[in-house]
Amino acid sequence: MTKMVATAAALQQVERGELDLDAPVDTYRPEFAELQVLDGFDGDTPRLRAPASRATVRQLVTHTAGLSYFFWNADLVRYEAVTGLPNVVPGDARALQAPLVADPGTRFEYGINTDWLGRVVEAVAGTTLDVVLKENITGPLGMDETVFALGDARQGNKTPVHLKGEDGTWASAGNVLPDDPEWWSAGHGLHSTPRDYIRFERALLRGGELDGVRILSQEMVDAAFSDQLGGLEMPTEIASADPATTDTLHLGPGWTWGYGLLLNTDDVPGRRRAWSGAWAGLLNTHFFIDRSTGICASIYTNSLPFISEHEAWKLYGDFESALYAAL
Incomplete structure (x- = not known):
């Protein structure tokens, strides 16, 4: 993510x-x-x-x-x-x-x-993205396990990507991302842990501050959680062009985009409130930040295809429903 x-x-x-x-x-x-x-x-x-x-x-x-x-x-x-x-x-x-x-x-x-x-x-x-993120986001927030390139000591903690075979069983496909790319991608590539990433979510939940460290102003966080499409419509469906990588994304009506966040414009019954911010990682990691309720949450697998309708996507929904039912 x-x-x-x-x-x-x-x-x-x-x-x-x-x-x-x-x-x-x-x-x-x-x-x-x-x-x-x-x-x-x-x-x-x-x-x-x-x-x-x-x-x-x-x-x-x-x-x-x-x-x-x-x-x-x-x-x-x-x-x-x-x-x-x-x-x-x-x-x-x-x-x-x-x-x-x-x-x-x-x-x-x-x-x-x-x-x-x-x-x-x-x-x-004037420097590379790994340095920018370390100096301005992950370092200040104490996200010390969030890095692009894993050293030898961390390789053993890396969860391999899993794919489902024709017989219905899951098997490891190894690692998808290279450890020595030609450039650090802002669209993918960070390795992290749930414990680390929730600190970033909490900072956004709290208006840009966590444990006395401010990474963004309240006003900028408010803008990130506001409709920024300028009148353009968020598609209700994005069809898959590569089923091995992703299923079709069925959003339906009532969504827009802020700064880096998918936003629901209405309450989702039994789940997140209106103007929660969310997004995901290609290997079926998902997070959402509900500022109205005052919670943030995330769920992790390491699997493909993305948003598999009857597995990862369903698990994400079930997790969210269970969380709100327990509040």
Whole structure:
């Protein structure tokens, strides 16, 4: 669940006056201006065009810059297949050459927006993302087990990813993330523990402060938990383009996006209250922060596919319902 941690680091830079959310991304990362919009295919030849506008940093934060993920966009799956461009998971820096699939500001498209946001954060800070997060988020909050690269002493504590075989039994698939990527991704890649990550959740629950350490202002946390889509609609469903990686995400109505957080605009009966903030990690880790009720919670597996409807997603819902029933 790296994205919200990296987003918080970007919001810190905004508060310090170092980063302008409304500035074009290429102000900080000139190479972003080279990206084009994938507008279809002529046979197996991708059809590319210039974007109608320059994507802003704010659009990276809200997943409205036009970038996508291969597992939720069939055109991007096809583009990677015909061009040989890697996706972002293996840690190859060429993955950032992936085209946009929509003009900036025209729709919510969940994708490698936060990966690019991390590159912006690095440009502003003048150092690498691992250092930024350690100095500004994980270090101050005492999250000492939250790191990108695991040393030898920690490797034995790393839970391998599990997949279900055709016979219905779970088996280890080993480790998905490389320990020596070419770049630190703000969209994925942090290793952590439930005990560590709940400290980050609690800081957001408490308005940006925990145990006397403030990582964000109350006003910025309020903004993160507010609708930031600017009139664009949150999709009610995001179809899977790679069933081995993820199921289709069935959200339904009543959701929007803040700064790095999925927000429910109405109470969920028997569960979280309106304007709770939540998100997840690809390997079926989930968290939510309900500021109205005053609780935060998270649940962890290490499995694929993401949001498996009858297993991980159901377990998450059952866990939340049981928690609220016990309050």
